[in-house]
Amino acid sequence: MEKKQLRREQALEYHAKDRPGKIEVVPTKEAKTQRDLSLAYSPGVAEPCKEIHENVENVYKYTAKGNLVAVISNGTAVLGLGDIGPEAGKPVMEGKGVLFKIFADIDVFDIEINEKDPEKFVQIVKSLEPTFGGINLEDIKSPECFYIETKLRELLKIPVMHDDQHGTAIISSAALINALDIQKKKIEKAKFVVNGAGAAAMACCHLYVSLGAKPENFQMFDRKGILHADRPDLTEEKKMFAATKQPNTTLLDAMKDADVFIGLSVGNTVTEEMVKVMAKNPIIFAMANPDPEISYEAATSARKDVIMATGRSDYPNQVNNVLGFPFIFRGALDVRATQINEAMKLAAVKALAELAKTPVPDLVNMAYNEKNISFGPEYIIPKPFDPRLLSTVAPAVAKAAMESGVAQTAIANWDNYAIQLNKRLGLDNQLIRVLGSRARRDPKRVVFADADNVKILKTAQIVYDEGIAFPILLGNENRIRAMAAENNIDIEDLPIIDSYSEEQQEKRKKFAEIFFEKRQRKGFNRYESNKVMRERNYFGCMMVETGEADAMISGLTRNYPDAIRPAIQIIGTEDGVKKIAGMYLLLTKQGPLFLADTTVNFNPTAEELAEITLMTAKEVRNFNLLPRIAMLSYSNFGTSNSAEAKLVAEATRLVKQKNPSLIVDGEIQASLAFSNDILKENYPFSQLIDQEVNTLIFPNLAAGNIAYNLMKEVGGAEAIGPILLGLKKPVHVLQLGSSVRSIYNMCLVAVIDAQIKCKNPSNDMLKKDNWWKRFKKPSKAEANGSH
16 A cells, blocks of 8 residues: 555544544533532523623633634635635644644634635624634635735734744744844845745745845745736735846846745745855745755755755754744733734744754753754754743743733733743643654664554554654564555565564574573573574564664563563663663653553562662653652651551662752652642651652552553543663563554654664664665655644
8 A cells, every 4th residue: 555545544544533633622610510510600600791791801801712712714725735615624723723732722713614705704703703812814815815814903802813924934034034144144135036925925025024124135936937017917915026127037047146045835946056056155945845945955965055944844944833823822812912913923033033042952952862953054943842932932922012012911020921831831742742753863673572463563554654663573474464454554664573484493593592591590491492482572572682673562462471571581681770660651731740660569678669769760861851759658758657658768768878869759648749838838848849740659569550540541641651661672561452552652762762772773784674774764744844
C-alpha cells in the first residue's frame, strides 16, 4: 500500500475513533449533586442572569465569554483544497481549536457558516458577538476575506483577526527584523520581491511597511505576472504595491539586486540562478507548503551568505502561525481588548524577534536534540516548543492594547500575570511534543520482540513513518507479513528476524556463546544457552547487548517477570546499581508526575528505597525536568512510630546524605505533598514548601502499583511506562494489553534512553541497511508543520 494511502487511512481513523472529532465541552464547575445542578441551572442560574442584565459587563464575571474564541469559516479556501464547503472545512476548524487550547488554554467553538455572500456572512458573525470574547476568521477566500475582516472590526467590540492573513505576517515580520539585523541591512532601504498576492502576502507587505519598509521598494507578482499600475484587474489592496515602470518585468528580472524574497505562492518557482543574482547577503522566505518556492538545499548551495526560512519544520527558521495566534488572542482576551490593532500586532512581532535573541532553555535544546541553539542565521525565530512564548508574547500584546487605548481592563502586576500564564499550561502538553521532536532528531534502532501482534505492527509503522525509530521486528516472517497485509499495515521496508529460523543459526550460536560466558556459573550450561537464544526476548536483548540494536520493547504478550529476566541476565545493571526498578510517567491535569517503584521491588529496604529514589531522580532529569521528590507514607515527619514509616524516613535520610542538592523530603502523606499552605503552616522546615512536587516514591510495590492504576483508570491520567531504571542499555517492558498509543509513547522513551546510553551505529551499518537510509527522509507530517 502506498504511503499516501496509509497516511490517509491513519488520518481518517484518528478522526473517527472513539468519540468522532477532536474536541468536547467539559464542565468547569462541580455538577454531581442536586445542589450543584440547582446552582448550575434553574433556579440558581437566574441570579447571574439578573446581574448581567443589570450590567452587561458582568457577562465576563459569570460566564466563559472572556476565555472563549470562535473559529469561524465558510470553507471557501481550506488549506490547499480550495472551496470545499463549510462541512468539509470543519476538521480544520476543530484542529485550530485544539491548537488554541494546548498552546494558550483558550476555549474554542468552531463555527462553520454556509454563506458566501460577504455582507450576509458579516451579519451572521456580528450576531454571535454576545457569545464570544474573540473571533478568529479562518479559510475564507480572497478578496472577500479583506472586506469581511475590515467590516467586522468596525462593527464588533471584541477582537477579530483573520489568521491566514495576519498570522504569517506577524511571524515572518519577526523573522525579517532579525534576518535584516544579521545581514546588516536597513528595512527602509531593502528591496523586496514578493511572489504571491493573496491574503497572506498582502498582510505581510502591509506589516513590513508598518515596520519601515517603503512601498516603492516592492515588486509583487501574482499568477498574471507583476502587479503594475496599468493592469485593470488590480484590487484596491494590490494597487498600493503596483509598479509604475517596466510592465513586462519577469521574476528573474526582479530578483536582480533584491535584498529580500518573500514567497507565498507555489513550490519550485524560484531557481538557483535567481538566487545568485540577488544582492549581497540576501534573505529568502520561501513559505509555500508543502514545497517551498525553492528548496533549502538549493538556496543555500547557490549562496553561502543567504538566510533562509520556510514553512517546514525539517529545516531551520520555520515560519509557523502557531507562534502567533494563540498568544495574541491570549493577551487580547486578558485585557478585554475591543480589537487586535496594528500596535498589538507590532508588539507581537517585536516580542518574538527579541525572544529569539535570548538564551534558549534546555527544554528547547532537548526538543530539537541540539546542545546550544543560539541566535544566528539558522535561528532567527523562536521554536514552537519554546515554553516562554506564552509568557512573552501575551503580555506584550496586552500591554500594547492598554497603551493604544483598546483595553477595557488593566493588568497591574506583570510578574503575577506571567506566573498565571505559565500555570495555565501543564508541562504534560509540552512534554510529549518535546519527546517526539527529540526522538526524531536522532532516531534509534528499536527491536520489537512481540512483532506477531497487530498493535506492535501498527506502532512500528507509525514510528517508522514519523521518523522516530528504526523498527526491527522479531517473529515468524510469513505470519507477520500475512498479519500486516490483512490489516493494511505497511512493513515493506522493515527488517524481520525469526530467531527460530535456520538463517539465524550462526547468529544464535554467537549469541549463545556470549550468553554462556555471562551465565555459566549462574545456572546455565552450554546446551541451555543455545536453547534460550531461540526465545525472542533473549535474542532481542542480545541484539541490544552486541550493538545490533539500540533498544528493545517487549512484554505485550507475556508476563512481566519473564520479560524482565533476559534483560537482567544479558544486559545487566548500571555500575553501582544493585537492583533495577520500574517507574511510570503520568500525564495529569496538574502536569507530569513520576511514580516509582511501581513494577519491580515488592518490599524494598531503606537502602534499596534510597537507591530507587536516586535512579528515579536521574531519569526525571533525562526528561529535562528538575526532580522534586516526595517520599510517601501514611505518616508525616514522625507522626507514626511504625516500622514502615521509619523505613521511609531512613530512606529519605540516606538520599539526602548521598545527594544533598536533591529536593526531597519525607516521610509524608500524598495529600500533604500537594498542599503547600498546610505544609507551610504546620511543617515550615520541609524542603517541599513552594515546590511543585513531580516525583512520588512509594514505600512498597503494592502502594505504587495501586496508586498508578487508580490515577490512570479513575483519575484519567495518561500513563507512559513502565520505564525500567538501572539497566546498562535500554530495554522496556509493556503492560499486558497496552494500546498503540501506549506502545508509541514507550518507543519515544526507549529512543531517548538510547540516545543517552548508546553510541550511533557505524557508517558501515548505515550503508548496509537500506531501510535506515530511506528513513532519513522527513515525513510529510513533519515537513508540512501545523496549519
